[in-house]
Amino acid sequence: MRLVVARCEVTYSGRLNAFLPESTRLLIFKADGSVLVHADAGGFKPLNWMTPPTVVEQDGDRIVVRKRSGRSEDRLEIRVAEVLADVEHDMGEAAGLEKDGVERDLQEALAERPGWAEEGLRLVRREWPTDIGPVDLMCRDADDGWVAVEIKRIGTIEAVEQLSRYLDFIRADPAKAECRGVLVAQTLKPQAVTLAESRGLRCVAVDLEVLRGEREPELTLFA
Numbered sequence: 001m002r003l004v005v006a007r008c009e010v011t012y013s014g015r016l017n018a019f020l021p022e023s024t025r026l027l028i029f030k031a032d033g034s035v036l037v038h039a040d041a042g043g044f045k046p047l048n049w050m051t052p053p054t055v056v057e058q059d060g061d062r063i064v065v066r067k068r069s070g071r072s073e074d075r076l077e078i079r080v081a082e083v084l085a086d087v088e089h090d091m092g093e094a095a096g097l098e099k100d101g102v103e104r105d106l107q108e109a110l111a112e113r114p115g116w117a118e119e120g121l122r123l124v125r126r127e128w129p130t131d132i133g134p135v136d137l138m139c140r141d142a143d144d145g146w147v148a149v150e151i152k153r154i155g156t157i158e159a160v161e162q163l164s165r166y167l168d169f170i171r172a173d174p175a176k177a178e179c180r181g182v183l184v185a186q187t188l189k190p191q192a193v194t195l196a197e198s199r200g201l202r203c204v205a206v207d208l209e210v211l212r213g214e215r216e217p218e219l220t221l222f223a
Contacts, residue, residue: 002029005085010037012048014067014074020047022081027063029056031091032131035065035076045161050076051168052131069172106151106208107136110184114139117149117184117204130169133162146170146179155185155203160196 004027010020025047026038033052054067065076107126114121120142128138128148137149148170150163163181170179181201183192186208193203 001031001091002088003027003085004029004080004083006080007082007084008078008080010048011077011079012075013077014069014072018048024084027078034132037076037078044158048076050074051165070174070177103151103153106153106184106186106206109208110149110151110206111137114149116206117182118147118202121147121149130166132165132169135166135170141180146176147182148179149182149184152183152185153187155183155188155192155205157189157192157195159183159185160192160199160201163196163201164199 005024006027007022007024008027009022010025012018020037023039026040028034028036028038028046030036030052033054033056034050035054035056036046036049038046050065050067052067054065057064057066061080063078063080065078067074110117111123111126114123114137117137117139118141121139124138124140126137127134135148136151139147139149141147148163148166150159150166152159160183163183167179167181170176181199182204183196183201184204184206186206188203188205196203
């Protein structure tokens with residue numbers, strides 16, 4: 001992994017155009033081809049990023065990151081005015097993410113009964129691998145379309161962002177360009193639901209005890 005702190009300006013072109021004027025930023029270049037541009041604010045989310053596979057080219061004070069997507073190309077151009085720090089670290093082989101008990105149990109239960117997430121779903125594979133991490137469940141729907149299901153104990157904005165990144169990677173494969181995303185959680189934050197719906201993602205709240213058949217679902221009476 002390469003970490004660069006520099007005064008720079010960043011121009012993105014592709015599905016949309018964006019420009020970041022000159023300022024001090026952290027540039028992260030990961031071994032898998034991911035490139036992230038961070039400010040010293042805004043929490044975990046980068047100002048701009050490119051997911052793998054990418055091609056990174058550097059010529060003097062100019063760094064260009066390119067990614068092909070079908071017939072189009074996304075392009076991130078970084079013009080460096082001043083380098084304040086530039087270090088590289090060999091991170092070695094990463095240990096796999098260990099989910100907490102609830103997430104693991106939810107995944108196992110939904111793998112057996114994917115129809116709880118959406119009627120007609122059938123499981124293709126658990127822990128579907130991508131270059132940016134495994135998708136919890138990869139399924140096909142009643143129309144044989146692809147559906148990526150991400151499972152959390154609590155559905156947050158961060159969970160929506162994670163699922164969105166998985167979908168960006170999955171949809172790069174033309175055969176899965178129409179893949180849909182479903183976020184399943186025991187509890188869903190309202191802000192997360194709003195963000196998910198704005199991106200065309202579904203959110204589903206499930207009760208693990210009901211899913212396991214340990215108790216009956218609550219009945220709702222209508223007048």
